[in-house]
Amino acid sequence: MTNSTFPTSYKDPVYAAADTAASDAAGIPQGLLQSVRTAGEKSNANQVSSAGATTPYQFTADTRARLKQKYGIDVTASPQAAALGAAYLLKEGIQRTGSAAGAVTQYIGGTDPANWGGQTRAYTNRVMSAFTGQGGQDTPQASPQPQAPAQLPSAASYGLDPSVVGLGGAPTQTPVAPVASQTPVAPGAGVNAQIVADYNAGRLSPSDMDAVDARVKSGNIQIDPSQLQRPQASQAAPQPKTIGPKTLAAIQAGTLAPQDLKTVQDGIANGTLVMPQAQSNGPQSGSQPQQPDNPPGGLQGSTATDANGVPLNQNPVTAAQNGSTLSDVAERGAGGVLGSLLDIASAGGRLVGATDFANQAHSARQQLDAKMAADTNGSMAGKVAGVVGGALPYVASGGATIPGAVAGGAVAGAVPSIAADKSTGTVARDAAFGAGAGFAGGVAGKYAGQAISALAENPTIAAGINKARQMFGGAPAKADSIAAAGGVADADTAAAIAAQSGNTPGGLASKLESAPAPNTPGYTPSAAELAGDSSVTALQKASTDMHPQVAANASADQDAAISAALKKGDAPDAGMPANPQATEQAAQAVANRADELKAQGQQELPPVSAQTAQALQTPQFDAPIKLARKMAADEGSDVFAIHDAAKQQAAADTLKQIIGTPEDLEAMKSARGAQAADDFLSANQGLPVSTPGLASILKRPSIVDAIGSANRAALDEGAQPIISGGNISGAGLQRIKSLIDQDLSQAAMSGASSDVRTLTKLKQDYLGVLDNAIPDYAAARDAYAKASGPIDAMQAVQSRLYSAVDPASGEVSPAKLINAINSIKGEQMKPGIRPADKVPQPTLDALAQLASHLQNKNDLTGLPAEGQEYLRRALASSDNHAAAHDQFKQVLNSGSPSYSELHGSHAQVASAVDSAVKSQYGLKQAEDLIDEARTPAELRSLNKLLPTMEAADQAKAIGLRQQKARDLAMAHVIDTNKNSRGGTSFDRKNFSVAVKNYGKYMNPDDASQFQAVSSDLDRQTTAYAKTGKIGGSDTTQRIGSVRRFANNLGSAFKDAAVQQMLYGASGMALGGPIGAAGGMAVGAISTALQRTISQKVSAISTENAAKLLSNGKMLAAALRNYESIAARREFIQGLSKKVGLTGGIAAGNAFTSRSTP
Known part of the structure; x- marks a missing residue:
């Protein structure tokens, strides 16, 4: 774990400053270390990997120990120490590999290539993309210029392209430090690593090895001599290298430096270099049968027939609706043939030293381009015709990148014109005849003439030869008979063009007419894209292989059109940014006014009346009144x-x-007592005991007891007994009544209900006697x-x-x-x-x-104004009290003008200001969110904020999101790969993802723009660029096209006798270096060798054959048994027959890729 001096986030500015200082101290390019930290590792200081790697630079324990021992750097001490340690690791990697990319690869994957897998490549790509995106350049540092350098073998002698090692006038740059001898070389490794690998593998000639030794000894090449191990004499002879397409393009254009051209010529002469060859497209087992009536060249005739041999109705105008004419189709088709022939002638001339002739052929090609541009209208049908015609010379001659036979024929055909010092036009014309028809001027011999004349039977190639005659004057007499086939009608030429795609002219026209126009301004659909035909796709693939720079430039033009279409104009004015503080000032003014109105209102309000209080006594006021009491x-x-x-x-x-x-x-009580005394004073008279009804009552036990008690009480008081002389006194009568009441009360209290009844009856009888006796x-x-x-x-x-x-x-x-x-x-x-x-x-x-x-x-009866204000605030605190609030506002409004204003006009102002405050705060949140957004999900989260904003602020937020969506989409579609002009190479998949993820958030114009580009990219095909597909998978396209051309074109290449005439005879006709290359390296294999190869293939099981074809390393090892390209191709074809057509195609493509650096 790291100590507390390390900021947790790997994005902390502390690390950026440490990276800058460490890069200066170690002497590595600025930005490389930062890219490793932020794009490669992306690890916080508190993260520890499964391997125990720590710090944002992810040092393992072994690496930490080595850095401390070697440099005295404790990478766990501080961010500065960690950055310095990482910088020295990158410096070591640059010294070993000669490049930043190689250093990054070893930083993550170590120095053993066996440990480099997909993760290592992805890591290197991420880091280098970030590094170059910030302006960094991964170029080897040039060593000081030597005073008298010994000649170093040209990189072309290794089969490298001039553009890779600086040929064509640019000085060769070398790494500044020795490199380790490792094979394979790390991605991005410099030339020194390649020299060590080729030196030790025996791929250099003895003279080349001597030159390397001399420059190492003089110090002009920074290589540790101990890394160079010269193979023993008993080792196998160096295997020939195939000349790369860029080297051939430089030869073709005349830009290859003289010394480099001589290196190529010497390499061809001594067998260390060979001409490149493409994979045969001959039919394998299971393909369609050969058409027996096809000419030896394998092409169909000029007139298409149905199944019964009846000529089909030829449509002389192809795709008229698209502005094409018959002449446009014929011109473009013939011009495509002639252009390819002139390119071949130019390259062939330079290979045999005919520089003037090569320059003239190159000049003729430029004239042709200008004339074709002026004479044709650029129709869609013409575009297809041009691609088909341009690919035919290569396909018809076997698929070679620069077929030795055709190049040889071109030079042979031009010999008489060169000897006679004829004009450029004549030389170019004769070169075209020689390349296409094999006019050898009596030099090539009858076999060459017969073999190559078979090609001239193809009406489209013949039309190209005839085009040369039209452009540059009449043809030589001996060429007339061969080129006469070129004098076919335009309709036949159009039919031949269509036939190459397996269509009638009308059928091809229908495809072109239905092809949708491009959506992107300036975007030019390719022939394959327009035709939607697998055969045209295959031909365009062949054309692309033959002219890689042209194809690269065309792709760059498409990228430029896309870039222009996507060019971001001035962003719409989003207005002022969010300013919540300004709205808060207005809100404060509103609040101040509200306080004034409430204070005035409390002076005006009367206490709550009983009637109002009664109206407020409903359940909806229970909670607000309780809250108002708490607030107070x-x-x-x-x-x-x-x-x-x-x-x-x-x-x-x-x-x-x-x-x-x-x-x-x-x-x-006092009043009652006084009144009772007055009343009974007059009634205080006794009664005779004999009064009717009284005597019987006085005899009752209860009365007897009562009288006894009364007498005793009277005697106690010193009074006379209540009965005296046969009379009972008035006080006695009252005393008896009181005693009866007392007994009755006691009986009632005790619950004696029977006694209560008895005593009640007694009392009633007694009172009745008194009422009757005393009025x-x-x-x-x-x-x-x-x-x-x-x-x-x-x-x-x-x-x-x-x-x-x-x-x-x-x-x-x-x-x-x-x-x-x-x-x-x-x-x-x-x-x-x-x-x-x-x-x-x-x-x-x-x-x-x-x-x-x-x-x-x-x-609330009588509640004063202050209490009413508390209740108003409680009601306003929640929308749940809205109904009660409205009711109480009416009470306040009726009692106070100030409250009426508060709830009326002022409330409207307050609502508007409150809405503005919330909206501004929402907009500020939206601005921050959009600024930090990096994913579609983060853009989508804006939807939660939009309801809080007013319409104008919503529009601003949406506008900002639209701009951000476009920026994120652009970042997604700008690929790190660069096209031939250094611009962005756009990719279909990235566009599709960008449209899906970000289109919904863009403004309609941007979304439409991106969708348009995406639609155009979807129609691209692997035949000419990028990633698209037509009519199914790539494999299906390739199989379909190979089968069709196997029937139409493959017989000339498949037939061993024709192979011998095409390759061997041309080589013998020319003699010298081209003879060695054409006759030996690319010529037909012997019958004995073919038989040997067949026996070896027969001994291999189908399963093992499939393994060989699917494993590049195993196949490369097996192919080392054969020196010639023809023998290797025969071996691959044999394996292909065992595993089927698809495996053969894949192996052929892989073989072509390995044979063409």
Whole structure:
């Protein structure tokens, strides 16, 4: 683990500064180390790999130990030390490999190539893409120029192209440090590594090895001499190298330096270099049968027939709807043939030293291009014709990249013109005759003439020869007979062009007419793209192989058109960026005004009326009132406490009004007593014991007991007995009644219901006697009873409500009040005469109403303005209270003009400002999100913010996302691969992904633009560029085209006798170096060798044959048994027959790729 001095993120600026300083200290290119850290490793300081690698530069334990031992650097000490250690590792890699790419490869994969896999390549590609994208250049550092350098073998002697090693006038650059002898060489390794590999493998001639030794000894090549191990004489002879296409292109254009041209000529002469050959497209087992009526060249005649041999209706105008004419098709087809012939002639002339002739042929090609541009209208059909015609000379002669036979024929045909010092036009014309028809001027011999004349029977090639005659004057007499076949009608030429794609002219025209126009301005569809035909695709592939630079330039033109179409114009003005602070200032002004209105409103509002309070006593106000009370308490306001205290005081006053006070009770008792005394004073008379009804009552046991008790009481008081002289006193009568009431009360309280009934009956009888015997007693008793009722009721209530009132605060408890009510009602339900019976129902109802009032906390009657403002704020705090809020706003508005303004015009202003504030904050979030967005998902997350913005800010945010989507799409489609002009090489797959991921977020114009380019790229084919497909998979296309051309063109190449005439006879006719190359290296193999190869192939099982064809290393080892290209091709064809056509094609392509650096 690293210490705390390391910032966690590998993107921290501390590492960038450390990279810069370390790169300067170690002397490596600026930006390379940073690219390793940010594009390669991408590891934070706290990350440890499965191999134990630490720090953002990912040092393993072994590497850390080696750096500390070798340089004294502890890479775990600080970010600066870690960067310096990584810089020295890259420096070592540059010294070993000669390039930054090689150093990066070894940084991640080590120095053993066996450990380099797909991950290593991906890592190197990521780092180098980032490095070069920042302006870095991966070029070897030139060594000081030697004072008297010994001649180093030209890179061409290794089979390398001039563009790779600086031929064609540019000085050869070499690495600054020795390189290790490793094979294969790391990606991006310099020339020194290749020299070591070729030296040790025996691929250099003895003189080349001597030259290398001399330059190493003089110090002009920075190679450790111990790395060079000269093979022993017993080792196998060096294998010949195939000349690369760029070297041939330089020969063709006359730009190859004289000394390099001589190296090529010497290489051909001594057998170390051979002409490149393409894979045979001859039919394999299972392909379609040969057409027996085809000419030896394998091409169909000029007139197409149906299955019965009846000529098909020829359409003289192909694709008229697209502006093409018959002459355009014929001109382009013939011109394509002639252009290829002139290219072949130019290369062949330089190979045999005919420089003037080669220059003239090259000049003639340039004239042809200019004339073709002027004479043709560039129609789609013409484009197809040009591709078909340009590929035919190569296909017809066996598929060779620069067929030795045709090149030899071109030079042979030009010999008489060169000897006679004729004009450029004549030389070029004769070269064309020689290349296409093999006009040898009497030098080549009858075999060469007969063999190559078979090619002239192809009407399209003959038309190309005839085109040369039209352009450069009349043909030599001996050429007339051969070239006469070129004098075919335009209709026949058009038919021949169409036939190469297996179509009638009308059928091909229909394909071209249905081809969609390109969507991208300036984008020019290829012939293969227009025709949508596998055969045209195969021919264009052949044309591309023959003219790689032309094809590369065409692809670069397409890239340039795409770049122009995608060129970003001025971005639309998105307006001012988000400024939430500005809107907050407006919001503050609005808030200040709101405070003013609320303060004024509280001066205007009256307390809540009972009617309003009643209207507010609904469930929707419960939670807001509770919240308002809490808000007031939290803010230190006692407005609700004061309101509650006033409510309690009112309740206490109401309770006094209902049940009276203890003083009231005493006053009522005193008044009753005074009145009773006055009433009974006049009634205080006794009765005779003999009064009717009284005697029987006095005899009852209860009365007897009562009289006894009364007498005793009277005697105790010093009074006379209640019965005296046959009379009972008035006081005695009253004493007896009281005793009966007492017994009755006791019986009722004890629950003795029978005693209660008996005593009640006794009391009624007794009172009846007194009412009858004493006239004023009934009225007096009634007055006393009436005075006692309210007293009894008040006493009953007050005795039970004593605990319901807090004696200190006077607060009335609604719960205790309800308990008292229930107690009175319970008492009333019991039997007997009780004081509670005297409490009237209205009193109980009034008490119940008071209890209900006290229980209702939401009764806001009398609430002042301050409390009303708290309630308004509570209602405004949640949308859940919207309905209640609207209701209460009406209450406030009706009582205050200021509140009416607050909820009216001011509310509209506040809403607008609040919306603007939220929108600006949303826009600011959107700006930050879009600025940091790197994926479609991050762009999509903007959708969550859009609802918070106003329309104008939404438009700004969407506009920013559209620009970002375009930028991300552009970053996705700009491939790290460069085209022939150093521009971006666009890729179909990347465009398709970009459109899918980012198109939905672009503005309509950009989305349409990208979709247009993507559609055009989708129609591209592997035959001429990029990645597209036509009519199925690439393998299907290649198989279909090979089968068709095997029938139409393959017989001339497949036939051994024709091979011998094409290659061997041309070589013998010329003699010298070209004879050695043409006759030996590329000529027909002997019958004995063919038989030997057949025997070896027969001994190989089908399974092993398939393994050989699918394993490049195994196949290369097997091919070392054969020196000539022809023998190797025979061996591959034999294997192909065992495993089938597809394997043969794949092997052939691989062989061609290995044979053509």
